[in-house]
Amino acid sequence: MLKVQNVKKSFGTNEVLKGVSFEVDKGDVVAVLGASGSGKTTLLRCLEFFERADSGHMELGDLSVDLHVHSKKTARQIRQKTAFVFQNYNLFENKTALENISLGLTAGHGLSKKEAEKIAAAALERVGLSDRADYYPCELSGGQQQRIGIARAVAVNPDVIFFDEPTSALDPELVGEVLDTIKALAKEGTTMVIITHEMAFARDVSTKVIYMDGGVIVEQGPPDVIFTKPREERTRKFLARFIQDFDYVI
Amino acid sequence: MNIDYSFIVSALPKIAAFLPVTLKLTVVAFAVAFAAGLLMALAINRRIKVLSPLCRIYMSLIRGTPMLLQIYVIYNLAPYAAAAFIEKAGLDINVYDIDPVWYAYIALSLTASVSVAEAVRAGMQSVHQGQREAGLSMGMSESAVFIHILFPQVICAAMPVIGNIVVDLIKATSLAFMMSVTEITGEAKILGGDVLRYFEAYLCVFVIYIVVIAVVEKMMHLLENRMSVYRRGVHSST
Numbered sequence: 001m002l003k004v005q006n007v008k009k010s011f012g013t014n015e016v017l018k019g020v021s022f023e024v025d026k027g028d029v030v031a032v033l034g035a036s037g038s039g040k041t042t043l044l045r046c047l048e049f050f051e052r053a054d055s056g057h058m059e060l061g062d063l064s065v066d067l068h069v070h071s072k073k074t075a076r077q078i079r080q081k082t083a084f085v086f087q088n089y090n091l092f093e094n095k096t097a098l099e100n101i102s103l104g105l106t107a108g109h110g111l112s113k114k115e116a117e118k119i120a121a122a123a124l125e126r127v128g129l130s131d132r133a134d135y136y137p138c139e140l141s142g143g144q145q146q147r148i149g150i151a152r153a154v155a156v157n158p159d160v161i162f163f164d165e166p167t168s169a170l171d172p173e174l175v176g177e178v179l180d181t182i183k184a185l186a187k188e189g190t191t192m193v194i195i196t197h198e199m200a201f202a203r204d205v206s207t208k209v210i211y212m213d214g215g216v217i218v219e220q221g222p223p224d225v226i227f228t229k230p231r232e233e234r235t236r237k238f239l240a241r242f243i244q245d246f247d248y249v250i
Numbered sequence: 251m252n253i254d255y256s257f258i259v260s261a262l263p264k265i266a267a268f269l270p271v272t273l274k275l276t277v278v279a280f281a282v283a284f285a286a287g288l289l290m291a292l293a294i295n296r297r298i299k300v301l302s303p304l305c306r307i308y309m310s311l312i313r314g315t316p317m318l319l320q321i322y323v324i325y326n327l328a329p330y331a332a333a334a335f336i337e338k339a340g341l342d343i344n345v346y347d348i349d350p351v352w353y354a355y356i357a358l359s360l361t362a363s364v365s366v367a368e369a370v371r372a373g374m375q376s377v378h379q380g381q382r383e384a385g386l387s388m389g390m391s392e393s394a395v396f397i398h399i400l401f402p403q404v405i406c407a408a409m410p411v412i413g414n415i416v417v418d419l420i421k422a423t424s425l426a427f428m429m430s431v432t433e434i435t436g437e438a439k440i441l442g443g444d445v446l447r448y449f450e451a452y453l454c455v456f457v458i459y460i461v462v463i464a465v466v467e468k469m470m471h472l473l474e475n476r477m478s479v480y481r482r483g484v485h486s487s488t
């Protein structure tokens with residue numbers, strides 16, 4: 001359903017992505033792992049057209065787009081079929097929780113205000129924040145803000161949702177509620193690509209794991225394979241650093 | 251010093267009758283300055299070719315010259331240039347028929363437009379740009395993102411400065427008299443000059459300005475409070 005081919009991106013002389021390809025099927029939950037600076041964020045930002053890749057190709061449903069040469073219109077078409085959950089939530093500060101969700105539906109997808117509000121209310125309910133509908137972001141905890149961010153993404157019914165470290169800006173006691181929200185989406189078959197450093201979460205929730213290092217995908221496969229018997233030495237070394245975490249979580 | 255109170259009583263309403271002129275000068279000049287300032291801020295912010303450096307040059311030019319000089323150029327020199335141009339173009343317009351109030355609008359909006367541009371640019375810097383990407387990721391166009399998300403926050407951040415710009419403009423309208431537009435200060439000068447009661451006449455103007463500016467400041471403050479609700483929240487428990 002989502003097919004990404006040979007994405008390359010440099011910032012000046014810093015070659016951040018050196019030809020990244022992967023596929024996502026409908027209902028997949030793909031966990032993207034990798035050390036800091038390995039290019040994970042840059043990869044997803046290229047797919048959402050926040051960065052212009054130097055080369056690369058993307059197919060999403062019946063859309064086929066060159067990641068370097070594309071019109072504003074195609075970028076917008078792709079964005080209408082995808083959603084992005086940010087590390088820092090990036091809620092619209094001048095909009096209430098409900099408006100944060102409905103604005104994407106009205107201004108982004110051309111729905112009427114009434115329809116949008118109905119869908120937004122349902123999305124709020126899904127993340128358990130119906131009672132916060134008229135709260136502004138500044139009145140919500142980080143965990144609540146991120147759950148609104150997720151509701152906002154879900155509401156547009158995208159083909160795939162990209163997450164960039166959705167819990168890494170949160171206080172430890174708030175991480176759980178956000179991970180639980182994402183887990184619930186996974187159960188319902190939502191297609192997601194999630195950059196995360198939460199290894200236990202990645203292992204429990206993902207259907208596929210991608211391990212990146214130095215701008216390439218070193219290894220990808222089902223979580224039980226990657227986490228228990230990775231082929232590559234680099235993957236093993238990376239995961240070894242988290243083993244203690246596992247023992248603790250399990 | 252003897253103060254002619256009866257003159258004050260008779261002059262105050264006559265001078266106040268010109269308050270609409272003062273207010274109209276303020277409102278129109280502000281509207282022009284706001285639109286121009288916003289466009290300049292956008293042009294500079296988006297680094298639009300040619301336009302952006304032009305705006306910068308215009309801004310330092312206006313900032314670097316006294317308003318009195320700007321008025322002199324606009325009111326005394328610009329018509330000559332315009333007349334020469336119109337003659338060359340073979341148009342049948344007499345520049346000297348143009349209502350001087352137009353010169354006043356332009357002259358007053360110059361400085362204000364630069365201040366608005368600077369206030370908006372500062373406001374833009376205070377708005378978290380991640381929201382722009384969030385809007386785009388929802389399938390919104392750049393302009394929809396600007397209208398619904400960025401612009402309201404930029405203006406809210408710029409409101410205190412915009413309030414000052416409006417107050418400065420009200421005071422600057424007194425210079426319109428130099429362009430033979432009679433507003434409250436101008437009328438005071440005329441009335442006071444007739445009977446050589448300048449002090450009393452200017453005392454009237456002083457009172458009117460104080461009251462008008464106090465009212466406008468209060469209104470701007472209420473507006474600012476209303477616009478910034480999202481920054482404080484509406485639920486006192488948090």
Ligand SMILES: Nc1ncnc2c1ncn2[C@@H]1O[C@H](COP(=O)(O)OP(=O)(O)OP(=O)(O)O)[C@@H](O)[C@H]1O
Nearest residue numbers: 011014016034035036037038039040041042043165
């Ligand atoms: N806008 C930019 N301009 C210049 N260099 C950038 C930019 N964005 C990212 N980089 C560089 O690209 C490299 C990869 O960054 P990226 O954010 O993709 O890594 P990451 O895998 O997401 O890391 P982390 O786990 O810390 O989030 C880094 O060396 C970073 O400095």
Ligand SMILES: [Mg+2]
Nearest residue numbers: 040041042164
């Ligand atoms: Mg990152």
